[in-house]
Amino acid sequence: MYGLVNKSIQELITTNFGEEKWDIIKLNSGIEIDYFISTEPYDDSITFKLAQAASEELNVSVDEILFVFGEWWILKTGNEKYGGLMKAGGNNLKEFLINLPLFHDRIMLLYPKLTPPEFEIAEIEENSLVLYYISKRDGLVGFMKGLLSGLGKLFETPVEIDHINSKENGHDNEVFKVSW
Known part of the structure; x- marks a missing residue:
């Protein structure tokens, strides 16, 4: 992952728990990097x-x-660092999710070494759709659910996320039904 991901984790911790808590977490992680470079x-x-x-x-x-x-x-x-890209994704939650398969194509212009997940959208209805999350990385289901929840908050749309299929249960990909 790019340094901007790790910097964002640092910002989350320091904003909500303070610099001292970040120092403890970083020390306990065993990571000996003093500063994450966003573009690396x-x-x-x-x-x-x-x-x-x-x-x-x-x-x-x-x-x-x-x-x-x-x-x-x-x-x-x-939203703060890539607002233009976020706004280009759609005017509401449904549009953004439908356009999600194209989103990382634009991001890869900024971060050419990125190994992004892929998304497929199916079963589009008035107030729901099914999202296939296809990734080489395991262990990010919680992050994906948080992203979907965050999109609901960004578009001021209450969202329900049901994890309907998972790799842990023998499926090829993680599959979510997203309802609003």
């Missing part, structure tokens, strides 16, 4: 170590940390 790629294990250390320090599950981070990513990092 880092090994995924760094992000997972930060999430694990935050989980232990804050006494919540890794999935809860990833969920909160997903919301943060949309509402703070994405």
Whole structure:
């Protein structure tokens, strides 16, 4: 993942719990990087170590940390740093989700070494759709749910996220039914 992801985790922790808590989490993660450079790629294990250390320090599950981070990513990092790209995705939650398969194509222009997930949209109805989350990375279901929740908040649309199929249960991909 790019450094901007790890920097965003740092901002989430310092904003909500203070610099001292971040220092503890970073120390407990075993990561010896002083400063994350937004435009540089880092090994995924760094992000997972930060999430694990935050989980232990804050006494919540890794999935809860990833969920909160997903919301943060949309509402703070994405909206504040990439507002133009976010607005180009659609005027409401449904439009944004339908356009989601094209979103990372635009992001890859900024971050050419990005290994993004893919999305497929199916069963589009008036107030719901099915989203296929196709990723080479495992362990990010909580983050994906947080992203979807954050999009609901961004578009001021209450959202319900049902995880209907998972890799853990033998399916090829993670599948979510998103309703609003």
